[in-house]
Amino acid sequence: MKHEELSLRARPALAALGRYHPGKKIPGTVKLSSNENPLGPSPRAMEAVQAAIAGLERYPDGSALTLREALAERFNVSPDEVLVGNGSDELMMLAAGAYVDPGMNAIVGAHTFSQYAFVTRVFGGEVRVAAMPDGCFNLEAMRQRVDAHTRLFFLCNPNNPTGRYITETDLVELMRMLPPHVLVVLDEAYADYAEARDFPDGTQLLDRFPNLLVLRTYSKIYGLAGLRLGYGFGHPEVIDALARVKQPFSVGNLAQTGGLAALHDEQFIQRSLETNRAGKKLMYAELQRIGYEFYPTEGNFICVQLQGPAELAFEVLHQHGVSVRTLGSFGLPHALRITIGTDEQNHMVVSGLEALRKRMG
Numbered sequence: 001m002k003h004e005e006l007s008l009r010a011r012p013a014l015a016a017l018g019r020y021h022p023g024k025k026i027p028g029t030v031k032l033s034s035n036e037n038p039l040g041p042s043p044r045a046m047e048a049v050q051a052a053i054a055g056l057e058r059y060p061d062g063s064a065l066t067l068r069e070a071l072a073e074r075f076n077v078s079p080d081e082v083l084v085g086n087g088s089d090e091l092m093m094l095a096a097g098a099y100v101d102p103g104m105n106a107i108v109g110a111h112t113f114s115q116y117a118f119v120t121r122v123f124g125g126e127v128r129v130a131a132m133p134d135g136c137f138n139l140e141a142m143r144q145r146v147d148a149h150t151r152l153f154f155l156c157n158p159n160n161p162t163g164r165y166i167t168e169t170d171l172v173e174l175m176r177m178l179p180p181h182v183l184v185v186l187d188e189a190y191a192d193y194a195e196a197r198d199f200p201d202g203t204q205l206l207d208r209f210p211n212l213l214v215l216r217t218y219s220k221i222y223g224l225a226g227l228r229l230g231y232g233f234g235h236p237e238v239i240d241a242l243a244r245v246k247q248p249f250s251v252g253n254l255a256q257t258g259g260l261a262a263l264h265d266e267q268f269i270q271r272s273l274e275t276n277r278a279g280k281k282l283m284y285a286e287l288q289r290i291g292y293e294f295y296p297t298e299g300n301f302i303c304v305q306l307q308g309p310a311e312l313a314f315e316v317l318h319q320h321g322v323s324v325r326t327l328g329s330f331g332l333p334h335a336l337r338i339t340i341g342t343d344e345q346n347h348m349v350v351s352g353l354e355a356l357r358k359r360m361g
């Protein structure tokens with residue numbers, strides 16, 4: 001269709017926005033590019049969602065009270081400290097919508113989840129980036145970028161895509177030192193997989209730090225990325241601020257019902273954890289054997305360093321039946337992020353990486 005020239009002008013802030021590049025799914029390959037659960041969805045959630053289909057003529061409960069109460073009980077907080085969203089992506093957008101105006105800024109790391117910068121820019125905020133040597137957040141460098149106009153301070157623990165983590169001691173020290181006008185958005189999308197002894201549980205810090213917002217998701221260990229359900233914990237006033245910018249029905253009936261059921265699917269969670277643990281062990285051993293450098297990971301993915309172009313690696317792995325994530329958009333052009341899969345999938349990755357090694361000499 002031929003269009004006439006438009007005299008409508010979108011907000012200037014949009015000029016700074018890039019489109020999100022999701023992990024690719026190439027037909028006929030195993031998708032290990034979006035850190036989804038290789039075991040599929042939680043069986044309990046599937047069952048509950050099927051049963052809930054009969055109620056689809058109704059609007060969902062806009063306050064998601066039953067689910068919020070269950071999450072509150074599980075995490076030992078009160079329901080007014082919980083908000084659920086259409087994925088944790090929505091909760092990030094709400095945080096920016098509640099706290100960022102033009103002239104304000106947010107602090108992010110150089111190699112982390114792109115949505116933090118995106119949501120800040122949507123509301124016209126400035127994004128202040130701190131380097132991440134060795135794939136780790138440099139909390140001191142991030143703190144130095146804070147000023148009177150800083151509203152949000154984004155952390156991802158463990159970090160996507162590097163898999164590295166912030167220790168409990170470092171997180172607590174940071175929280176103590178940050179001025180109270182800065183809201184720390186601690187994204188714990190992969191925390192369910194973390195096993196390091198000094199890995200902090202952000203939900204345990206909420207009563208000490210009112211300027212902490214902890215985000216979690218059903219998209220990873222619960223295997224429900226397609227359902228779109230995330231949840232967050234924070235001070236009741238923070239939760240109220242986010243709820244004010246939220247659309248009333250962004251979390252549908254099926255998501256609420258599925259989320260409630262998945263929360264109690266202990267067997268599936270354990271199986272997911274064991275699969276990840278075994279896969280991680282295999283990948284560490286094989287990557288070392290073949291001669292790749294990689295970051296140790298606390299998530300369900302591994303960040304592998306490459307000698308040559310990531311595009312070639314992507315291509316060779318594709319030929320071995322797997323799609324992985326190149327990391328140019330994360331500022332890491334010489335690395336790949338590979339989701340830890342089932343044993344069979346991990347072996348496909350290994351043979352692809354072996355072939356790549358041979359190609360590169």
Ligand SMILES: Cc1ncc(COP(=O)(O)O)c(C=O)c1O
Binds near residue numbers: 090
């Ligand atoms: C660090 C991080 N946070 C949040 C998300 C998105 O979660 P959700 O599917 O709940 O929006 C992802 C998805 O890949 C992620 O990697």
